[in-house]
Amino acid sequence: MILDILFPNRCIHCNRIIDSELLVCDLCFSKIYFTHYSYFENNPIKEKCSLFFPVENTFALLQFEEESLSRQIIHELKYKGREKAGKILADWTTERLDFKNVKPDLLVSVPLHAKKLKERGYNQLHLFTETLGAFYDIPFDHQLIKKNHYSKAQALKDKKHRLEAVNTFSVTQQVSGKHILLVDDVFTTGNTISSAAWEILNAGTNKVSVLVMAMAMDV
Numbered sequence: 001m002i003l004d005i006l007f008p009n010r011c012i013h014c015n016r017i018i019d020s021e022l023l024v025c026d027l028c029f030s031k032i033y034f035t036h037y038s039y040f041e042n043n044p045i046k047e048k049c050s051l052f053f054p055v056e057n058t059f060a061l062l063q064f065e066e067e068s069l070s071r072q073i074i075h076e077l078k079y080k081g082r083e084k085a086g087k088i089l090a091d092w093t094t095e096r097l098d099f100k101n102v103k104p105d106l107l108v109s110v111p112l113h114a115k116k117l118k119e120r121g122y123n124q125l126h127l128f129t130e131t132l133g134a135f136y137d138i139p140f141d142h143q144l145i146k147k148n149h150y151s152k153a154q155a156l157k158d159k160k161h162r163l164e165a166v167n168t169f170s171v172t173q174q175v176s177g178k179h180i181l182l183v184d185d186v187f188t189t190g191n192t193i194s195s196a197a198w199e200i201l202n203a204g205t206n207k208v209s210v211l212v213m214a215m216a217m218d219v
Contacts, residue, residue: 012076013069023073023088033063033070035215039097045187045215052194053201056179057102057209061093064186064214074186074214083122089213090131097211099136104181104209107133107140110196111169113147128213129183138181145169145196169196176204187212 011025037043039059046058062070077085109125133140
C-alpha cells in the first residue's frame with residue numbers, strides 16, 4: 001500500500017494514475033488499434049503466412065504501427081520490464097478470440113536464445129501463453145522448440161536484415177499428429193514464424209496455426 005502511494009501505477013500513454021493491474025487509462029484505451037481479425041477466416045496475417053508455409057488459422061490482437069500506443073505497449077512488455085503486460089494482452093485476446101469447438105492441441109511460444117533470456121530476465125511470451133492456456137484449457141510447452149542462434153530483435157533490425165531467411169530453430173522432442181498454435185509477439189516479415197513452423201511441420205504429421213500479439217502494418 002505504501003509503495004502504491006509513493007509510486008502509483010500510471011498510464012503508459014498519458015501518465016494518469018490508474019489501477020495497479022492496468023496498462024492504460026480508459027481514455028487512452030480507445031486509442032489502441034485492435035485488428036478485429038477472425039481466427040477462422042482469411043485475414044492479412046494468414047495471407048502472409050501462406051506465402052511461407054501451410055497454415056491452418058491465424059490471429060493478431062493489435063496493429064503494430066509506428067508511433068502508435070499498440071507499439072508502445074509491446075515495447076513496455078519486451079524492453080522495459082513490464083512482464084505483467086503479457087497477462088493484460090492475454091485478457092484482451094480472450095475477449096476477442098473464440099476457438100469454438102476447434103481448439104488447437106498445444107500452445108507453443110517462440111523461444112528466446114538462452115543469452116537473450118538471461119539479458120531480459122524473462123520471455124515476454126510465457127505469461128501471455130500461460131494465461132491463454134488456463135483460460136481455454138489448452139496445454140502449453142515453452143521448451144518444444146529452441147532458438148539456436150543469438151540475434152538482434154526483429155523490430156530493431158533494418159528491413160534488409162529482417163528479410164534474411166535463416167533457419168534458427170530446432171525441435172527438442174518428438175511431436176506428431178498435433179495441431180499446434182505458435183505464439184509470438186510481433187509478426188513482421190514472417191521469417192521467425194516460418195522458421196519455427198517448418199521445424200514443427202517437418203517433425204511429423206502436425207498442423208500449425210499462428211497467434212501473435214501484434215502485426216506490423218508497414219512490411
